[in-house]
Amino acid sequence: MSWGYKANNGPQKWVENFPIADGVRQSPIDIVPGQASYDAGLKPLNLKYDPSTCLDILNNGHSVQVTFADDTDSSRLTDGPISGLYRLKQFHFHWGASDDKGSEHTVAGTKYPAELHLVHWNTKYASFSEAASKPDGLAVVGVFLKIGGENPNLQKLLKAFDTIKSKGKQTSFANFDPSTLLPGCLDYWTYDGSLTTPPLYESVTWIVCKEPITASSAQMAKFRTLLFSADGAAPDCMVNNYRPPQPLKGRTVRASFK
Numbered sequence: 001m002s003w004g005y006k007a008n009n010g011p012q013k014w015v016e017n018f019p020i021a022d023g024v025r026q027s028p029i030d031i032v033p034g035q036a037s038y039d040a041g042l043k044p045l046n047l048k049y050d051p052s053t054c055l056d057i058l059n060n061g062h063s064v065q066v067t068f069a070d071d072t073d074s075s076r077l078t079d080g081p082i083s084g085l086y087r088l089k090q091f092h093f094h095w096g097a098s099d100d101k102g103s104e105h106t107v108a109g110t111k112y113p114a115e116l117h118l119v120h121w122n123t124k125y126a127s128f129s130e131a132a133s134k135p136d137g138l139a140v141v142g143v144f145l146k147i148g149g150e151n152p153n154l155q156k157l158l159k160a161f162d163t164i165k166s167k168g169k170q171t172s173f174a175n176f177d178p179s180t181l182l183p184g185c186l187d188y189w190t191y192d193g194s195l196t197t198p199p200l201y202e203s204v205t206w207i208v209c210k211e212p213i214t215a216s217s218a219q220m221a222k223f224r225t226l227l228f229s230a231d232g233a234a235p236d237c238m239v240n241n242y243r244p245p246q247p248l249k250g251r252t253v254r255a256s257f258k
């Protein structure tokens with residue numbers, strides 16, 4: 001049986017097939033603002049996304065993912081805590097069964113209803129796959145979602161959900177600008193971490209935005225209509241697809257803001 005988020009295949013069991021689950025730089029973590037160190041040397045994030053690189057939207061059985069053409073530098077991240085240029089590969093979300101949980105990172109123990117991850121890979125490597133296992137291979141920008149007014153930019157994604165309800169479904173998805181999902185203020189926390197799903201590679205420079213974006217409770221309910229299960233199998237709601245916070249193990253969390 002493959003990994004998932006249930007009692008019999010979830011985060012507490014992943015270590016059996018992926019021993020790095022007990023590693024020294026695992027993600028997510030609880031971010032405690034009072035314990036983060038302000039680093040004046042941290043640059044502002046420089047994100048430039050080209051909507052024409054948006055390819056498709058997919059239910060991969062663990063999340064909903066929007067994939068981008070990454071054969072050029074036209075959608076990329078530079079500056080911030082990283083050196084070099086990292087290309088956008090995909091973004092996806094993690095969310096709960098109810099509005100009181102769902103994010104992977106937490107802030108002084110606070111869970112948000114969802115978390116967006118924008119996944120970028122270091123162009124010093126030849127591809128995402130090659131970069132994914134290197135200590136400086138990936139940079140993931142995390143954005144919290146909180147309950148508020150309806151988010152019109154999220155609406156474009158949600159409209160596609162009916163056609164990708166079950167695992168393995170995908171559909172073309174063009175001209176979406178992921179920068180419309182970023183908060184106005186790009187203050188961030190950063191630390192060295194890992195993928196939050198198997199294979200849990202310790203290859204991620206995490207960049208977690210302090211300011212959340214909003215989603216309405218109805219929009220959050222739409223995420224919960226997606227299925228972990230494939231067409232024809234017993235329907236299994238895609239909810240609680242988040243890993244809980246992991247031990248800091250001596251790591252420092254830096255803040256780009258005072």
Ligand SMILES: NS(=O)(=O)c1cc(F)ccc1F
Pocket residue numbers: 117119140194195196197198204
């Ligand atoms: N949740 S994550 O951003 O750490 C992540 C990104 C990937 F590209 C692959 C696996 C992952 F778990």
Ligand SMILES: [Zn+2]
Pocket residue numbers: 092093094117196
């Ligand atoms: Zn993620």
